[in-house]
Amino acid sequence: MTEPPARRLLLVHAHPDDESINNGATMAAYAADGAAVTLVTCTLGEEGEVIPAELAHLAADREDTLGAHRVGELAAAMKELGVADHRFLGGTGRYRDSGMTGTEQNHRPGAFWAADVDEAAAHLVEVIREVRPQVLVTYDPDGGYGHPDHIQAHRVAMRAVDLAGEAAFRADLGAPHTVAKVYWNRVPRSVAEERFRDLAAALPDSPWTATATVADVPGVVDDARVTTEIDGRARAGAKAAAMRAHATQIEVREPLFALSNGLAQPILDIEYYELVRGASGAAPGARETDLFAGLDLEGAHR
Numbered sequence: 001m002t003e004p005p006a007r008r009l010l011l012v013h014a015h016p017d018d019e020s021i022n023n024g025a026t027m028a029a030y031a032a033d034g035a036a037v038t039l040v041t042c043t044l045g046e047e048g049e050v051i052p053a054e055l056a057h058l059a060a061d062r063e064d065t066l067g068a069h070r071v072g073e074l075a076a077a078m079k080e081l082g083v084a085d086h087r088f089l090g091g092t093g094r095y096r097d098s099g100m101t102g103t104e105q106n107h108r109p110g111a112f113w114a115a116d117v118d119e120a121a122a123h124l125v126e127v128i129r130e131v132r133p134q135v136l137v138t139y140d141p142d143g144g145y146g147h148p149d150h151i152q153a154h155r156v157a158m159r160a161v162d163l164a165g166e167a168a169f170r171a172d173l174g175a176p177h178t179v180a181k182v183y184w185n186r187v188p189r190s191v192a193e194e195r196f197r198d199l200a201a202a203l204p205d206s207p208w209t210a211t212a213t214v215a216d217v218p219g220v221v222d223d224a225r226v227t228t229e230i231d232g233r234a235r236a237g238a239k240a241a242a243m244r245a246h247a248t249q250i251e252v253r254e255p256l257f258a259l260s261n262g263l264a265q266p267i268l269d270i271e272y273y274e275l276v277r278g279a280s281g282a283a284p285g286a287r288e289t290d291l292f293a294g295l296d297l298e299g300a301h302r
């Protein structure tokens with residue numbers, strides 16, 4: 001049996017498209033460098049809006065086949081990033097997209113927001129104990145921007161990290177595993193502000209007439225809270241291609257993109273994180289430039 005790669009990264013996201021927007025360059029860079037990259041997506045994105053007019057029939061209030069379509073978009077995006085291991089939490093379609101906050105979809109049976117956190121976390125414990133990642137990436141407690149599925153993905157991911165390491169929890173799901181480092185997706189406020197200033201110059205050459213704002217960018221925090229930056233500029237093409245693969249949700253005109261709201265925002269090829277569990281591998285006062293910094297990877301195969 002071949003040994004798994006020494007470095008193993010697990011990312012937990014709410015919908016197909018979040019992984020490419022938040023971590024596309026990071027995922028592509030580590031996959032290209034021989035690390036094992038595993039993505040768990042919690043829903044199929046069934047309640048999303050649809051950008052291309054010719055695909056409007058897929059929408060939840062029409063044929064309700066957008067989820068199946070976005071499974072294909074995600075597979076195409078993973079090919080662009082070179083990521084072979086992507087799964088849906090609890091199996092394809094186990095949890096349904098809950099819709100934007102305050103909508104009636106939040107409370108429909110099967111909605112991820114209505115799921116029991118421990119029950120959902122057990123599905124993720126099984127993945128953690130199989131993959132045995134040293135590093136896990138997910139959202140902050142607000143899910144980056146308050147979407148119910150993002151908040152729930154945070155809760156399930158953090159609960160699963162705790163349970164996966166408990167020997168007394170569900171031995172049937174595999175041997176206990178402690179994730180060494182946990183990160184939340186972040187954007188330093190100074191970077192967001194600078195990129196939106198630059199955006200104004202690029203807007204006339206784009207198909208959009210309006211921009212989002214710094215407040216619309218998920219996970220923006222004061223610079224001091226950002227512990228880690230992954231320079232993915234060498235993977236900018238892969239990230240843009242992966243975002244473009246999510247064609248029902250994202251339009252891309254590099255260096256900009258827009259969601260179905262039509263508000264232009266910058267594509268970030270340097271991706272930022274806040275280390276919330278585990279020890280930093282950087283010198284005091286410096287940012288890490290590697291998610292695996294400080295880890296003893298010798299013999300880290302299982």
Ligand SMILES: CC(=O)N[C@H]1[C@@H](O[C@@H]2[C@H](O)[C@H](O)[C@@H](O)[C@H](O)[C@H]2O)O[C@H](CO)[C@@H](O)[C@@H]1O
Binds near residue numbers: 017048049098099260
């Ligand atoms: C990036 C992200 O999390 N997208 C979610 C989000 O989609 C937004 C939603 O449809 C909103 O109404 C639009 O104005 C915005 O442009 C969309 O990005 O919520 C969807 C429904 O839960 C979800 O499917 C999509 O992945």
Ligand SMILES: [Zn+2]
Binds near residue numbers: 014018147
């Ligand atoms: Zn999302």
